[in-house]
Amino acid sequence: MTRPEGPNTLAITFFYYKDLPRAMAFYEDVLGLPLAIDQGWSKIYRVAEGAHIGLVDENHGMNSWTSEKPVQFCIRVPDVDAWYAYVEALGLPGQSELFVNDEIGIRAFVFDDPEGYQVEIQTSTRDDILL
Template identity: 60%
Template sequence: MTPPKTRVQKVITFFYYHDLTRAMEFYEQVMGLTLAIDQGWCKIYHIGGAAHVGLVDQARGMQKASAQKPVQLCIRVEDVDAWYDYASVCALDNLSDMFENDALGIRAFVFNDPEGYQIEIQSATREGS
């Protein structure tokens, strides 16, 4: 048996928050994402293409917010240096230095959202990366 051959409409990664309003403000005002679907206690933001991030009030969601965040949201952009300059001005939490990973073919930096989820912004340094 094989999976159905239907077109994927959206890809949504869900993060769980104690303070949904604070998370919404960060993803709208700092990250510049647009609210695509408002389900009340779950807000789904469009990142690009079919990619979305869902912010969930942990009091209502299927999971609970946790101090440990073993997940990272990675966003590939055309100009990582412009994003780094912007992140520096915003003084984002746990902002790393810019780094390159030659094995992966990326130039990137990381920071944390208001409840500690790590976000990586990266650009490819070579074709096919």
Template identity: 60%
Template sequence: PAAIRFYEEVMGLPLAIDQGWSKIYRVTETGYVGLVDETRGSHRAHPVKPVQLCIRVRDVDAWYGYIAEQGVAALKEPRSHQELKIRAFVFDDPEGYQIEMQSALD
């Protein structure tokens, strides 16, 4: 499926646990994200995606350049948010879930 290819090939996340219809990917040493077959998991797919995955990175602008080269959907340019002390951009994964990549402002 497109989501598996996206998280493995575009995001570069290593598969930590393969349970067949549930795939768990390592984001950090202690952080993971799971993809579950919507016909088998406890939640069904829905056109409204009320979840955002936020990933903190060292260089948000470098990540933006990389993600832009991959041609992902709904990519927004990085913006600095002084109140939150972050610089961030968002885009959608192949299933329509929003991902935010952010770095701390110095």
């Protein structure tokens, strides 16, 4: 048996929420992500070309909401300082200080979304990293 060939057409990571409208407001109004696919109890937002995040009402999805969030949603941006000032002005929970990780070549900070998923905003500190 061989693996099917051909390009992937879309990437979606799904997060599960107790309060879907509140999560939608955060991803639309705070992060500015456009709604790409509306499936009713699942809302899929475009993050970048081919990359999406799906917000799911935990009462309908394949998984259940849990208070422990062992995942992080990361967005790479060209101006991490502007994003830091914006998030700081909003007073979002869990906001860290800006930090540099030379080992992986990023400058970043984190904060929490309305139900505790950690969001990282980062920029590359190295010219040899294409992403």
